[in-house]
């Protein structure tokens with residue numbers, strides 16, 4: 001086998017609460033993460049030496065800052081691999097959007113190189129390499145529905161969420177995750193929202209209910225940086241899509257749809273007035 005193609009799925013957050021600022025500058029979090037069908041496609045090619053990234057996306061860096069590059073470098077260092085890798089990223093997930101686009105590419109590179117080069121990396125080793133690259137990368141290794149704590153790397157897999165269509169809308173602005181977290185600290189807002197109800201609903205396969213624990217404490221912050229987040233959210237709520245929230249540090253807003261909402265969602269997409277937004281219909285994705 002000289003090459004391998006893998007899918008790298010995006011995620012949304014059904015819940016994101018910050019518990020506290022840690023001494024290392026990161027935050028302890030509580031998050032409910034959910035994979036969605038929207039994905040990048042990564043093709044890995046064996047190469048004699050070095051790391052080369054190619055992509056079809058003009059705004060994506062192909063240098064060392066790309067998380068896929070970092071992931072490849074970490075795998076090579078950890079396993080003392082004598083060969084290199086060429087990585088082609090067919091980018092479909094919007095960049096800097098709160099959808100873990102970079103993290104999922106990195107996870108796909110780690111899993112993919114392990115397979116392509118028969119590296120025999122165990123689950124724990126793979127997890128450690130992933131966490132070295134970023135807080136969301138460990139979740140992206142497997143995906144599905146999970147409760148993530150600590151920096152986001154401690155994962156408890158939940159009962160797969162019932163399939164829902166998901167409408168995604170991203171305004172053109174990009175936000176820096178670091179800036180959003182820093183501003184959160186400055187504003188010094190602490191809400192301490194209980195996640196227990198939502199976990200109970202998911203684990204017992206009950207109907208989702210907007211009152212029960214849906215929250216993203218970063219939404220308030222990103223709305224100040226990117227007023228479009230509020231404009232988009234209000235537009236989606238006006239359509240009657242009540243499960244509407246920002247994902248991660250944003251600025252993507254998603255609506256989790258009921259069956260009865262789907263025709264309307266297509267109508268909303270076809271008539272969306274803000275032509276610079278990325279808007280698409282996808283669905284929740286589970287793997288077991």
Ligand code: C5P
Pocket residue numbers: 025026027028029133134135136150151152177178179181182
């Ligand atoms: O881990 P990652 O590099 O993806 O994090 C990006 C930024 O998000 C960090 O530099 C930090 O500012 C913030 N972050 C945080 N606490 C976390 C995860 C991310 O403060 N648990």
